[in-house]
Amino acid sequence: MTRFLNALRDGVGFDILLVGAALLFLLALAGAPLVYNVLMSFQQVDMFTLGVLFRPFVGFDNYVAVVQQPEFWMVTRNTLVFVFGSMTGQFVLGFALALFFAQDFPGASTIRGLFLVSWVMPGLVVGAIWSWILAGDFGVLNVILKSLGIIQNNVFWKSDPNFSIWAVIIANIWLGLAFNMLLLSVGLAAIPRDLYEAAELDGANAFQRFWTITLPMMRSTIGAVLSLGLIGTLQQFDLFPALTEGGPANTSNVAGFWSWQLSFQLYDFAKGATVSVMMFLLVLFASVIYVRSTRHEVRG
């Protein structure tokens, strides 16, 4: 016992204790559910076997069944549209704002700080606000578009099958914009100013400086932003119940929300778990690509 206390006092083993606590926490609250989820996707789960761990093993039956669901391909297509639409919007607008606020003008950092508001707000609240903005008959977006002459008649953003997924994408872009902008701002701030001055003297115009200095120097930041963006977008849930509930007729349904519907509205836990495992594989794939792309990171 004394030896143990002495070891603690000297700091020997204390590092292991700290790492151990964090690992235990992760294993219990992230690792175990993940393994249980994967396990469940290979089992036959119904109301009678809900409480047991070892249920009848069914191989890939659940996967086959999920793919054979009539809405599977629509949900897949929607998920891809949602992910690419949201990430493109968040990244392009976020980068543009980060570049804008990197300029030196009065109040730049204060206004940039205000953008945090969108990041701090809960998704359900953001969803409720956008639900009003996008409302077909009294929404402010329709009023603006009509007064600008862009549309003649009201667009029912949330209930028109052609627009419903875009209604969620617009809200999601707004929600994730600040996070993208802040991470990219940090990356921009880390580029030494004299590199730009040297490039300017070497004859580079603003576009060439962006292309040959900013982008290559931001490589690891951009990789991190896109990876986190992919994860965050696939995990996005709150906006769907607040805006469209995946409807009408699954035209705005995505994998994450569908998985929840299968598990907790239809009580088909096996299929719900299967969909989430498929999503997990997608994120894993993207993460591996990201890690590989930054392994040979060039930093001076």
Added chain:
Amino acid sequence: MTAQIELIDIDKHYGNFHALKNVSLTIDKGSFVALVGPSGCGKSTLLRSIAGLETITSGRMTIAGKEMTGVPPRHRDIAMVFQSYALYPHMTVEENLTYSLRLHGVSKADARKKAAEVAATTGLSELLSRYPRQLSGGQRQRVAMGRAIIRNPKAFLFDEPLSNLDAALRVQMRKEIRALHDRLGATSVYVTHDQIEAMTMADWVVVMRAGIIEQQGRPLDLYDKPVNRFVAGFIGSPAMNFLPGRIADSGNSVVLDGGGSLPLARNVEPGRTVIAGVRPEHLQVRGDDANFHLEVGVVESTGSATYLTSRDGNFQLVQSERTQLASGDRVGLGIDPTRVHLFDPETGIAL
């Protein structure tokens, strides 16, 4: 000689701070000009104004006869070596060297050939495929210089390029930069706070303080004939000693307030209060015919020279011979009358 860079009445304000005050300067083609002064004197601001990285508040400038006021840096055809080197970390040495050529649409083969030539002159041939982070400080310095010379610009600007190197390398690079300048027949403007660098490298030294040019001239002229007390104290190492005193009734010597007197080689208005300036290396230890005495404090010997500091810490002298003097000794000092400088106590202007 024709003027390569001409600055006329340059003013620069940063908010309330007046960084450059009516600075005019002509830099001859092929000359090596050093801008020197203490921190915050405006020397870097002046250099960056020549490059166009700072916009001047008022005044005009021409480079190679062309009006350059308000022209963006990329159209000035000027190369700069930064204190931090500012190498592009994501590019190899070769890509760093050829960056400007590629921007100007030079073909890949020509750029490579040019890079090989420049690498040969700067000793980088073996390092072309390395990244800046894989280079030592001296090698990075060479890449920065190579990047400047590959473009054959109208002028080279150096912003304290040696301050990140260790002492031995600094002395070596001093000579290399000067040799490169001579070989290329370039026009160079070199900013430094180190007056030794300025004196050893430049043909023309510009001493600045608080946004104005205090004095400009050939290095030895500044050493021999400083126009005021600031320049006298700034040029020369160790710095000049200043002794308050009064001109004797005879007009040809200074009676020092601290006791003793200094002979003068000319006649000055008798009774006038002055500050006498004597360089540490111009004083001789004498016996009977000493001009004044002081008590030795610290004795530092480097082998080739001995540095003596007075007990009160205000006075230094350098002896080229070895000395038996020790702390606490009282020593008599003499000086050649032509080596005594006189300054007005109020204005600091040389008399």
